Amino acid sequence: MYRIPVVLLSVVLALSLPAFGRVFRLFGGGGEDGFHNGTLPWDKAYVTQMTVNGRPATVRIYSARFSEPAVNQLKTRFEELGARVEMTRTEEGAAGRAVFPDRALGFLVLRPPKEPTQQIFVYEPTGAPGRPAKPPVPEYPRATVRTTVTDEDTGTFLATFDTASSATETHVFYAEAMTAAGWKMVAPALIKDGTVTGMAVYERKSQVCYVQATDRVGGPNMITLLVKGGAL
Structure with a gap:
């Protein structure tokens, strides 16, 4: 049976938010994580490198028990860091951005029904913009x-x-x-x-x-x- 990998498809949904210009460097180097500082009841991030719209990016993916109010926890944590949080909520999670005075950060929370966990995605560009890749298959003309x-x-x-x-x-x-x-x-x-x-x-x-x-x-x-x- 063929299934789209949930993680990769979810990342695309998170990254389909408007371009963010300069993005807040929330995550420290050397494996440090300035967002999840041990106070959140989530598993620490799975970190992967991708190229998003031609620009290298780091995507950090957290998981939490389905019973955790992860959307509220995410919002509260961003506000503690001084951000104004803009989001759209649904029964299956939330998507939005945390806006700082001169920068912003994208996020997505997924709460798929009948699953024991939910996923929290946080995204930041790490390199200079480049040319987006062309599809290796026919591209729909309209x-x-x-x-x-x-x-x-x-x-x-x-x-x-x-x-x-x-x-x-x-x-x-x-x-x-x-x-x-x-x-x-x-x-x-x-x-x-x-x-x-x-x-x-x-x-x-x-x-x-x-x-x-x-x-x-x-x-x-x-x-x-x-x-x-x-x-x-």
Whole structure:
């Protein structure tokens, strides 16, 4: 069964917030963590390096028991550090940013139903901006790139796009374009009441590509591409 890795997809959602300009250096060097200073009832961070929109970045991922009020804890901790917290809450978590007088920091809290833990993501750029990576698969022509995330060590590419096209139109395009590019569909998207939606999976040699298309109310529809394996 093919599943998009929750951590990587969640990071993309966190990083799809507006660009932050200069980002607060909340985390110290040498493994120090100035945010989680031992007072929070969370596991210490898993730290990974990625390239986000062409810019090297450090993403720190914490976990907490589902019963913990992690959103409130996060907000309180940022306010203790002097930030104004802007966030949008849902039943499954929150997303937003902590705004300091001249800088800001992005975050995401995920509380997936029926899971024993929740994840807290905190993101900061660590290098100079560069050119965002191009998708290693056909790119939907009527879409605007929102976020790209690459990990060259694992040959992983992930991107989100905004589009006015429906999920059905998107999946029809990829079913044709991926086949023409030598990919084989191994798991089709869901078809319900004549509408195609959800995720389709394609393979080509050692690579796997996930295409997810989502119709949203009150905003542009979203396309998510995840390619795993092989050189970017």
